Amino acid sequence: MDQAALSLYNYLIFVEWTAVHRAPHHILTLSPDRRSRSTKFRPKTLKVFVSILVIPILCLLSCILFCSSGTNDRPRAGWKMGLVSSKKSPEELEATLTKATEVASSSSVVVFSKTYCGYCKRVKQLLTQIGASYTVMELDRENDGSDIQSALAEWTGQRTVPNVFIGGKHIGGCDTVTGMHQGGKLMPLLKDAGAVVGSST
Numbered sequence: 261m262d263q264a265a266l267s268l269y270n271y272l273i274f275v276e277w278t279a280v281h282r283a284p285h286h287i288l289t290l291s292p293d294r295r296s297r298s299t300k301f302r303p304k305t306l307k308v309f310v311s312i313l314v315i316p317i318l319c320l321l322s323c324i325l326f327c328s329s330g331t332n333d334r335p336r337a338g339w340k341m342g343l344v345s346s347k348k349s350p351e352e353l354e355a356t357l358t359k360a361t362e363v364a365s366s367s368s369v370v371v372f373s374k375t376y377c378g379y380c381k382r383v384k385q386l387l388t389q390i391g392a393s394y395t396v397m398e399l400d401r402e403n404d405g406s407d408i409q410s411a412l413a414e415w416t417g418q419r420t421v422p423n424v425f426i427g428g429k430h431i432g433g434c435d436t437v438t439g440m441h442q443g444g445k446l447m448p449l450l451k452d453a454g455a456v457v458g459s460s461t
Contacts, residue, residue: 348407356404360411365428368455369394372412372423375401379434380422386441392455427453 348356364370369387373380375398387394399405399421413419416430424431426449431437440446450456 353411356407357411357415359404360408360415363395363397363408364425364430367393367395368427368453369450370425371396372399372408372421372425373397374399374421377421379420383422383424383434383437386438390441390447390450390456392450394455426450426455 363372369392371380371383371387371394373384373396384394384396397408399409402408409419409421412423416423418430418433420433422433422437424433424437431440431449437446440449447456
């Protein structure tokens with residue numbers, strides 16, 4: 261928020277506080293006293309009226325000021341991943357996609373993962389338990405990890421990790437891999453890809 265917007269915001273806060281707390285006792289209320297035909301002045305009614313009418317308007321103006329004043333600031337950290345692809349040239353995007361496909365087919369089993377992801381750990385533990393050899397790319401440790409993840413999403417339709425490939429073919433995430441294992445379909449696929457040799461559990 262720039263200095264002008266901040267000053268105006270503080271002024272609006274001051275106006276609202278003054279209207280509620282410093283209002284004179286002779287402000288007219290909307291309801292007359294039944295005991296008299298003259299209108300009764302009730303400052304408490306004014307406070308309720310101001311709270312209902314002024315405060316929502318103040319909040320709305322504050323939101324408008326905050327949003328408009330932030331347009332010239334640096335992008336927030338949360339926007340970085342969504343903007344990273346739009347800033348790249350078509351050649352760079354194609355190169356990233358090529359890298360992702362090459363990594364996916366570089367080994368019999370490839371797991372695109374992140375070190376802190378619990379679902380990724382489950383898949384890696386399962387593959388280790390059944391004796392499968394596999395290659396892991398930890399996207400959070402790669403300089404272009406977010407670009408590779410975006411390329412994988414464009415290629416496979418899956419944005420999340422783990423993103424598993426067996427024999428160069430896209431399999432899916434944690435639920436898919438564990439479901440295939442429970443259904444007895446994972447081991448034959450691993451053997452066909454040459455990731456498992458001999459018997460396993």
